[in-house]
Amino acid sequence: xxxxxxxxxxxxxxxxxxxxxxxxxxxxxxxxxxxxxxxxxxxxxxxxxxxxxxxxxxxxxxxxxxxxxxxxxxxxxxxxxxxxxxxxxxxxxxxxxxxxxxxxxxxxxxxxxxxxxxxxxxxxxxxxxxxxxxxxxxxxxxxxxxxxxxxxxxxxxxxxxxxxxxxxxxxxxxxxxxxxxxxxxxxxxxxxxxxxxxxxxxxxxxxxxxxxxxxxxxxxxxxxxxxxxxxxxxxxxxxxxxxxxxxxxxxxxxxxxxxxxx
Amino acid sequence: xxxxxxxxxxxxxxxxxxxxxxxxxxxxxxxxxxxxxxxxxxxxxxxxxxxxxxxxxxxxxxxxxxxxxxxxxxxxxxxxxxxxxxxxxxxxxxxxxxxxxxxxxxxxxxxxxxxxxxxxxxxxxxxxxxxxxxxxxxxxxxxxxxxxxxxxxxxxxxxxxxxxxxxxxxxxxxxxxxxxxxxxxxxxxxxxxxxxxxxxxxxxxxxxxxxxxxxxxxxxxxxxxxxxxxxxxxxxxxxxxxxxxxxxxxxxxxxxxxxxxxxxxxxxxxxxxxxxxxxxxxxxxxxxxx
Amino acid sequence: xxxxxxxxxxxxxxxxxxxxxxxxxxxxxxxxxxxxxxxxxxxxxxxxxxxxxxxxxxxxxxxxxxxxxxxxxxxxxxxxxxxxxxxxxxxxxxxxxxxxxxxxxxxxxxxxxxxxxxxxxxxxxxxxxxxxxxxxxxxxxxxxxxxxxxxxxxxxxxxxxxxxxxxxxxxxxxxxxxxxxxxxxxxxxxxxxxxxxxxxxxxxxxxxxxxxxxxxxxxxxxxxxxxxxxxxxxxxxxxxxxxxxxxxxxxxxxxxxxxxxxxxxxxxx
Numbered sequence: 001x002x003x004x005x006x007x008x009x010x011x012x013x014x015x016x017x018x019x020x021x022x023x024x025x026x027x028x029x030x031x032x033x034x035x036x037x038x039x040x041x042x043x044x045x046x047x048x049x050x051x052x053x054x055x056x057x058x059x060x061x062x063x064x065x066x067x068x069x070x071x072x073x074x075x076x077x078x079x080x081x082x083x084x085x086x087x088x089x090x091x092x093x094x095x096x097x098x099x100x101x102x103x104x105x106x107x108x109x110x111x112x113x114x115x116x117x118x119x120x121x122x123x124x125x126x127x128x129x130x131x132x133x134x135x136x137x138x139x140x141x142x143x144x145x146x147x148x149x150x151x152x153x154x155x156x157x158x159x160x161x162x163x164x165x166x167x168x169x170x171x172x173x174x175x176x177x178x179x180x181x182x183x184x185x186x187x188x189x190x191x192x193x194x195x196x197x198x199x200x201x202x203x204x205x206x207x208x209x210x211x212x213x214x215x216x217x218x219x220x221x222x223x224x225x226x227x228x229x230x231x232x233x234x235x236x237x238x239x240x241x242x243x244x245x246x247x248x249x250x251x252x253x254x255x256x257x258x259x260x261x262x
Numbered sequence: 263x264x265x266x267x268x269x270x271x272x273x274x275x276x277x278x279x280x281x282x283x284x285x286x287x288x289x290x291x292x293x294x295x296x297x298x299x300x301x302x303x304x305x306x307x308x309x310x311x312x313x314x315x316x317x318x319x320x321x322x323x324x325x326x327x328x329x330x331x332x333x334x335x336x337x338x339x340x341x342x343x344x345x346x347x348x349x350x351x352x353x354x355x356x357x358x359x360x361x362x363x364x365x366x367x368x369x370x371x372x373x374x375x376x377x378x379x380x381x382x383x384x385x386x387x388x389x390x391x392x393x394x395x396x397x398x399x400x401x402x403x404x405x406x407x408x409x410x411x412x413x414x415x416x417x418x419x420x421x422x423x424x425x426x427x428x429x430x431x432x433x434x435x436x437x438x439x440x441x442x443x444x445x446x447x448x449x450x451x452x453x454x455x456x457x458x459x460x461x462x463x464x465x466x467x468x469x470x471x472x473x474x475x476x477x478x479x480x481x482x483x484x485x486x487x488x489x490x491x492x493x494x495x496x497x498x499x500x501x502x503x504x505x506x507x508x509x510x511x512x513x514x515x516x517x518x519x520x521x522x523x524x525x526x527x528x529x530x531x532x533x534x535x536x537x538x539x540x541x542x543x544x545x546x547x548x549x550x551x552x
Numbered sequence: 553x554x555x556x557x558x559x560x561x562x563x564x565x566x567x568x569x570x571x572x573x574x575x576x577x578x579x580x581x582x583x584x585x586x587x588x589x590x591x592x593x594x595x596x597x598x599x600x601x602x603x604x605x606x607x608x609x610x611x612x613x614x615x616x617x618x619x620x621x622x623x624x625x626x627x628x629x630x631x632x633x634x635x636x637x638x639x640x641x642x643x644x645x646x647x648x649x650x651x652x653x654x655x656x657x658x659x660x661x662x663x664x665x666x667x668x669x670x671x672x673x674x675x676x677x678x679x680x681x682x683x684x685x686x687x688x689x690x691x692x693x694x695x696x697x698x699x700x701x702x703x704x705x706x707x708x709x710x711x712x713x714x715x716x717x718x719x720x721x722x723x724x725x726x727x728x729x730x731x732x733x734x735x736x737x738x739x740x741x742x743x744x745x746x747x748x749x750x751x752x753x754x755x756x757x758x759x760x761x762x763x764x765x766x767x768x769x770x771x772x773x774x775x776x777x778x779x780x781x782x783x784x785x786x787x788x789x790x791x792x793x794x795x796x797x798x799x800x801x802x803x804x805x806x807x808x809x810x811x812x813x814x815x816x817x818x819x820x821x
Contacts, residue, residue, distance in 0.1 A: 049732055079734030089725035093747045102743050106734035113739050127273055140277050155729075162733055293642050296635040301777070302697045310692055314701075317691040344587035351584050386803045390770045394787050395795055399611045475680035479770055482682055492683060493774070496690045504690075508683065515678035532572070 001026055002048060002166065002198065006057035009043050009222075017043040019222040020057070027165070028196045030189060032203050032213030032230075036242055040222040041202040045168045048200070049081045050074050061166070079106035082159025082197075086171040088151040092144035096135070096154050099143050100126040103161030129160035133187055149180035156187060167191070169201040173208070178254035181205075185212045205252035206238050321505030328502035335491065335510040342487035343518070345408040345480070346473035352409065353416025354466045360417065361424025361462075362450060368428060378425065384418030389476045393485050405486030412473050412480070423465045424458070431457045460533035464526040471519050478511060614792035615799075622794040626782060626801060633778040636699045637764035643700075644707025645757040651708060652715035658727070659719055659741050673716075677709035685771035696777030703767060707760040714756045715749065722748045751817065758813040765805055769798075 002025040009018040018040045025031055033041045046052035047059055050066045058067045064077055082103065090099050104122040105113050112118065118126075130136040133153040138146060143154060152172060159167050169188060173181035185201075189212050192199040203209045209216055210230045218226030218233075218241030226233070226241050239245055321327065363369050364377035393411035401407040431454060439453035481489025488511060495503040653659040655673050660666035684702035692698050726744035735743070772780015779798060786794040 051728065051732060075734040075736060077734070078732055081732070081734075083729065083732040085725065085729060087725050089729035091726045091744060091747050092723075093750070094743075098743070102730060102735065103733055105730070105739045105743065110736065110738060113735075114742050131273075136273050139274050158729070158733070168732075293638055296638040300635040300639065300696055300700075301632065302695065302700075306692060306695070306697050310697070310701075313691040313693075314688070317687060347583055348587050383803075386806055387799065388766050388769050390773070391783070391799060395615060395792065395799075396612065478680045479682040482686075482770075482774060489680075489682060492686055496686055499690075501690075504687070508679065508687070511680075511683065512675050512678040516674050519674075519678070528572075 002059065002061050002200075004044075004047075004057070004059045007047060007054050007059050008056040009040075009047060009052055010055045016222045017052075018047065018054075021222075021224055023217070023224060023227075025198060025200065027198050028192070030192045030199045030201070030212070030214040032201050032209045032216045033219060034203055034206060034209050034216060034238070034241060035219035039219040041219055042170055043222070044219065045170050045200060045202055048166070048168060049078050049083065075106065079162055080164050081166045081168060082162045082164035084152070084155045084159055084167065084169040084172045086174045088148075088155045088175075090143040090151055090154055090158075092142070094143060095140050096130070096143055096146070096157075097123075097126060097139040099154055100129055100157045100161050103129070103158045106162070125163065126157070126161045129157040130154075132160060132191070133157050147180075148176050149183060152176060152180075152184050153187065156184070156191070160191065164197060166198045166200070169199065171202045171204060174204055178252050181208065181252065182254075188212070205250065206246070207251045207253070209233070317501065320501035321508065325502060327505030327509055328500070329506060331503050331506050332510070335488070335507050336514075338481075338488040338491045338507075339510050339514050341405060342477040342481065342489075343474060343514070345405050345477040345485070345487055346412060346470060348409045349412025349477070350416055350466060350470040350473050352413030353420050353469065356413070357417045357420035357424055358462070360421040361428060362454075364421055364425035365428035367431075367433070368450065368454065374425070378422065381418050381421040381425070384414065385422065386418075387415060389415045390479060390483060393480050394483050398483070398485065403484040408477055408480040408485030408487060411485065412476055415476070416469055416473065420465060420469055424462050427458045427461050427465075428454060460529050464529055467522045467526045467529075471515075471522050474515055474518060611792050615796040617793055618796040618800055619791075619793035620797065622797045623801070626779065626798055629772075629779045629782045630801060630805075632696055633765060633768040633772075636696050636703060636768060636778050637761055640700050640703030640707055640764050641757060641761045644704040644760060645711050645753075647704070648708045648711035648715065649753070651712040652719060653741055653745070655712055655716035656719035658722060658724065659745055661737060673709065673712055676705055677713060679705070681706040681767045682770055682774060685776040686774050689775045694775035694777075699768065699771050699776030699778055702771055702776055703764050706767065707764070710760055710763065711753075711756045715753055718749045718752045719745060755813065755817050758809070758816065762806055762809045762813070765802065765809065769802065 002023075004021045004023040007018060007021040008016070010016050021044065033044060035041050043052050047054055048061065048066065050069065054067050058065050060066065061077060061081070064073065066074070066077065069077060091102075098116075101118055101122065104118060104125060108118055108122060127136060127139065130139055133156050135146075135150055135153050135157070138150065138154075143151065146154065152175075155172075156167075167188070172188070173184050176184060185208060188199055188201065191197060201213070203213075210233060213230045216226065216228060216230055216233045217224060218237070220241055220243055226237055228237070235246065238250070242250070360377060360381065364374050364381060366374045368374075369377070389411045392414050393407055397407035397410040397414075401410060435457065436449060436453035439449045444452065477485075477487045478489045478492075481487035481491065482493050484490065488507060492504060492507045492511075495501075495507060651669060651673065654661075654665055654669040657666060660669065681702055684705050685698060688698035688701045692701070722745055726748075727740055730740040730744045768778035769780045769783055772778040772782070773784045775781070779802065783795065783798050786798065
């Protein structure tokens, strides 16, 4: 379980990215965060694995405080949290498999990992992760040769290879076209249901949020302004969160394609 | 385990690393062979830390470097700087027109090819070789020979770099200049030169930094400068003096590098700012007109 | 010309010309004149040069006709040059790798280490290869060992600087990803940074190999082994046709390395 207690983040310039956040996220939940750019979505997600340090309050993951963790404890914590990025953050020059194996770095000994001598078990885990997202046949292809959607699935596989308890996804589909976005979101949803991994996703498109989110929270200027189910989140709710009327840019527009079409 | 939506792929075969491993093995063999066959006595190797430690100790630690030699050391270093400076100036002046000749988009294919080969040939000669083989016989021992050697070598490198910069320019302003009916030389002066000048000047300054090191070297063959003074100090085992000379070399080189680096950055930034400003102005003008 | 119907703007005042260019020109002129003058500088007199030019003409004539029979006698020293270059490149580039990572803000673990490394690197780079050679000859005696040591330091200076600048420009995305997955610093550098800079690293290493071959002409003169030793004896005897054989050999060697380097880089990217 992830728990925020009066958590605040104030950047050196004076920007209050997160204000007094108190929130509980139970295990296995698929939670979507919506809000304008700069509302604090990225900051919230990065506070969970300590990439952004809190300036006040605390966030605990399964009882372990992120703010007060030693560097070693922090790495230990992070090894159980997989992260997916808007820009995929793959190492372009190397193969898909090597990218996914980076998820095993924490458990591989330092010497082994520096030389690239992963154990057969590690390689097996990586391969299974690739199978789960459906691109294992690209295992030895150079990462930069894949399409955006495929690269993001490699990113998901990398996170899965960590055998994580939590997956954080920071705008995972913002760089993808609508059909691919649906594929990726559906993968995340499936992984959440089949493996019971707590999944927290930042989304820009409100229609996507409604389709895939179990629980939706809304941030505005660093404050939690909405916390409810997808069913309850209608246009009024979103307008409140955004503080303005909705525009076409806030919706992706294309409905999920039927499985046959894929 | 459920496969995802999309193709149910089979695991591909691991690609062979044989070629890569063979190449690495080959390289390793070369290195080991060199290590085994080079004319270095293992006993020498064993004595290495002691030998180096001793010299270092004598130069800096035993009674400190010879500070009283500082004014002379500085004088020699300044001479090296002057050699480097004049050599760079000489090289810069000559290389500028040669760079134009060597650029495929300015000169005909044949001319530029020939020029590039000539420049490559000049580049291939280290300054020392030019100094001892050509310049010292012509100008005699002393700093002038050093300056000429550095100048000639710099023509090679700077010429090539200048040509490359010229080849990389935006053809727009050149076309525009030609369209106004300007003569070829004017086109070069007003269409090409303004675009390349900041980068070329930055290269000149960078070359100056490198040439300072070259001129120290030339002192060793009698072309003036601090190399000569260090050689003297070492051959007479005056290690404290060698120590102060090395300190002077390090200090002055770092100082000049820093100043030169700062000036270079200002020049490049200035050029970029002017292009940005020009672009912004153009957009602004468009906006006002619409 | 008909009057323009659009609203006429005010003619702007002529901007004050920047002082940078005149200052630059004055500084340049002063430095140059001072350097060339008899009193403060090196006493450069074009007249002298022109008068002495036919001294050089004869030598140049000899240089242009290499004495090919001398070629076999160069092989031993050329081999030594090759050995020195290989070993120095190998050791120097290996050491330069960690030095470069410590010298880049992106991969350095903390500020003090970064600053210390940067300072040491500046000092190492400020000393020309010949000065290293002279000092090492004084320390370990004449012969290729001094040369290898000198070239190692020289290589570290070149490669660490170039590589650290490349590292400064890497894509930091993969670095964030590695950190987020719990990898430690060493693993992050190995998997997120190194793959990005590896082709550059190889290019720089080959470059040092070429530099070492060229440098061997010079360091041999102070006794640090390699073809420079032979070059010196020949020019002491004014045997210019032999000197030119050595020069042509070096030229060919360097050309070969350049072609190899281009081929290799294409294979790697």
